[in-house]
Amino acid sequence: MIEFHEVSKRYDGGNEALAGLSFTAERGEMLFVTGPSGAGKSTLLKLLALIERPSRGQIIVNGRNLGGLRRRQIPHYRRQVGVIFQDHKLLLERSVFDNVALPLVIGGVPRNEIPRRVGAALELVGLLHKERALPIQLSTGEQQRVGIARAVISRPPILIADEPTGNLDPELSYEVMRLFQRLNQVGITVLVASHDHNLIRRLGQRFISLRAGRLVPPELAGGAYAGT
Amino acid sequence: MIEFHEVSKRYDGGNEALAGLSFTAERGEMLFVTGPSGAGKSTLLKLLALIERPSRGQIIVNGRNLGGLRRRQIPHYRRQVGVIFQDHKLLLERSVFDNVALPLVIGGVPRNEIPRRVGAALELVGLLHKERALPIQLSTGEQQRVGIARAVISRPPILIADEPTGNLDPELSYEVMRLFQRLNQVGITVLVASHDHNLIRRLGQRFISLRAGRLVPPELAGGAYAGT
Amino acid sequence: MPARDSGAQVSRRTLGQRFSAYLAHHRQTLFDGLQQLGRQPLATFMTVAVIGIALALPAGALVLVNNARGLSAGWQGTARISLFLKNGLSDGTVQQLADSVRAHSGVAAVQVISAEQALVDFQRRSGFNDTLSLLGSNPLPAVLVVQPTAAYTAPAAAQQLAQSFGALPQVDQVRMDVQWLKRLQAILALLHRGVLIVAVLLAIAVVLIVGNTIRLEIENRRAEIEVSKLLGATDRFVRRPFLYHGAWYGLAGGVLAWILVLIGLALMGGPVDQLVGLYGSHFSLSGLGASGVLGLLAGGIVLGWLGSWLAVARHLRAIEPT
Amino acid sequence: MPARDSGAQVSRRTLGQRFSAYLAHHRQTLFDGLQQLGRQPLATFMTVAVIGIALALPAGALVLVNNARGLSAGWQGTARISLFLKNGLSDGTVQQLADSVRAHSGVAAVQVISAEQALVDFQRRSGFNDTLSLLGSNPLPAVLVVQPTAAYTAPAAAQQLAQSFGALPQVDQVRMDVQWLKRLQAILALLHRGVLIVAVLLAIAVVLIVGNTIRLEIENRRAEIEVSKLLGATDRFVRRPFLYHGAWYGLAGGVLAWILVLIGLALMGGPVDQLVGLYGSHFSLSGLGASGVLGLLAGGIVLGWLGSWLAVARHLRAIEPT
């Protein structure tokens, strides 16, 4: 479903955030990406969401080379990928309801269908009672969960999440990860960047580990975790 | 140094974020605040930074009742409290250097002193090489560390940090906490909100635990952590 | 991802359903724009006021120029041609001549001043009562005062008309009062030039103001645009609310401009009446008229829409997260 | 926290050090403002252009009104008073009378038209050559053409002057050409009223435009204001950059307005020359003058500063995180 072939990303500033990265995530797989701060996890996800373009290498999603997409095709591609951003990216002047409904509005879903689906998505993250609140009236963890509801509401075939539990307590983090597992079980391909080694170990999912933009061999990565 | 007496905070929306909270942090103490998402941790710190006012109860900082501060006195009070925000609150159009220097500029520190002190603060968080970068050119963890450098640069007698390691990997988190411990050892009173029970346990610091705006007795809180 | 149950959701919808959702979004955006203006009444008023003022000035200037045209048409009376006839013509011959002059296509009216009447006038105006009564005969000739039609009021045309009458055998001398006409036309040319400069400046100003407002609004809503694009919104989807917003601004500015022009006309009424009174002509200021009002409102909407378009086009790409 | 080593840092600094840091911040803010304008040249130009246009129009109108005053002073020649003297006065008596009239404080100049000259004029103008030569004696009187000083040009004052001359024993009749003067003054009153309306509207517009721009800028820099306040910045510290910013906008707008007025004057030159030529007076358009330019620039700065102040005052509290 997702293939990275020797992908490098050098930012204008001169940083090589990714250096010749190759990996594959199968259709319907759930894959974690770990690594220290600045390792390139967010960069990897940004390339997938077409927020950035690779400097070198190729990214194939669902058999399609992202480098070959024309500008006009990008919106449609993006609707196929649900993204949970590390900084939430909620609209501060819109209610929780409106934020979660946005992908449906953009996708042209009939209006009468929207409330039911938004309700279901908020239910999933336990925030149905905050439907009318504005994002600033929420705690950071609640904001993060609204972001999760928004990413899953249009049931995209691919879900990518950048540190979705950074502001959640361990119990809630576990629940959110279980939610991702359930979505994964109905066939959605899930890619999650996370620092939470304990949690990843507990879930028993496959993970890849980055350091300074390169893949760390699993043996070494595993060793590093044992120490924390 | 910091005393909460029966402090309640009810937001306009109708949420009671804090409900009759009382606790004390001694001068020179380092205290953690834990609790699940939405428990009221950020609200507690916001009351201390005078970002919000309590609905009921009194907050005494360094022998001074915050309720008695007049509008004109607030800026001076704020300069005595270094705050690390959960959402960084960096200025996106200013370089890392300018962001970290801001408290010094506001405090009227002579210009020729500024570069040396900014350098020292960035060194502390390992980001001296990113001095010229803009915040968006940093990874989230790097942004969080810039926020830490900004909070400590003016050497305030009180330091409060809201989830300062939410986006950091375990190793870096530990280093940051060790930095707080060092600052604490030179006499700064430190208050940290965090979910990271493992880390808190490892550091062996005192902590209080919130749930729905109330203090959880230490025995119960300890039990809850054991399960994760 | 054709066969997958969850992903095909969006594209599986029928065309009809999608089109009605599209229309619903249009409708909602239209009224959202209005609501948004209402949410910050002071800020909205400030922007609308600036646009209104900028629209009112060229509209007002247009009204004034139109009125000045009407006024100068009312002043045609000044462009008289006086035909001094030869001495000693009988009253009948004079009347006959007057009729033939009146038949000329360039002539609107002819007034006959007989020799006797001329003498009385001259005595009254010069005060030479005694002197002239010493004269045995009336030394003054009869005069035909010719009023050219509108088409012959311009100095050149009037001159030509005068020449043709000067060639008549009964006519001794021709005099024409073109001085005042030249002055008036010079003043009007001056005003016209001034109004043109002002109108050009203000048309630029309107586009700039709307563009500027929308530009800053885009900056303000940068996050919204960015997030929408990240969630797969097309450029058109993102652009739509701004265009409606600009159009609303323009419409509101147009309405305000209309009101300002009405107030301005009311204030100008006094001095105009005074001026017109001096010329004894029948004239009252005319307003924008129905087509003018419609034009003003439509112009406001179009300029607002245009300003938004320019601002959005320039900034949509800049915000592009890619 | 008086005794603590780390916290007392800020307050322990000497007053002199703090003051020089304060001045340095002022200086830096001033040039930061300029730099910021330079960083977004197009956006800055749009705002400056709008302010410039809004300032140029009242400034240009002022120049025109001033020129109109000068022009109408040049047209004083039209406000002549003709004194028709009694018949049979000797040339010496006429000259004596002319001297005494000339001595009046309200009189700028006196032209003597002797009876002989009057006859020649009359013959030339009326074409009654033959008729008048039949008369044995000259029936026409000598005329004194009196040019009042500027102070006596107004219709009422000129009328009064005419009456006092009419009382002289040698004067038979007094005639005054006030019609044209009344017309001119009515036109000027009209223009004046129009210019006033425009000027008031545009002064409002300038404050609104600057206020609006700064308001939107504040919205844009909301995060910066909020963060600064959270880090202990005083209101004055936060306000300062906006005030400098507004002042820079105003100054730049003033400079642009100056240029626009110069261009406008150049464009108006042609029609004005034509108009002036018709009256045979010596007159050329005068510009803003040094004090006018200074006033325009200072006005721009003050209005820009004022607009910023209003916008900042209104919004600083709203952004207050408390």
Ligand SMILES: Nc1ncnc2c1ncn2[C@@H]1O[C@H](COP(=O)(O)OP(=O)(O)OP(=O)(O)O)[C@@H](O)[C@H]1O
């Ligand atoms: N400005 C606000 N207006 C209304 N309700 C608010 C506001 N800020 C917070 N709340 C509510 O108060 C409660 C406590 O919020 P707070 O931010 O203190 O939680 P927290 O412990 O920091 O959670 P997290 O770990 O998710 O950051 C939440 O239920 C939240 O929805």
Ligand SMILES: Nc1ncnc2c1ncn2[C@@H]1O[C@H](COP(=O)(O)OP(=O)(O)OP(=O)(O)O)[C@@H](O)[C@H]1O
């Ligand atoms: N827009 C940018 N311009 C320049 N450099 C960038 C940009 N974005 C990221 N970087 C740099 O690229 C490197 C990788 O960043 P990235 O955000 O991918 O890290 P990350 O693994 O997500 O870290 P974290 O866990 O802290 O979020 C960092 O060194 C960062 O400074």
Ligand SMILES: [Mg+2]
């Ligand atoms: Mg990241």
Ligand SMILES: [Mg+2]
């Ligand atoms: Mg919080």
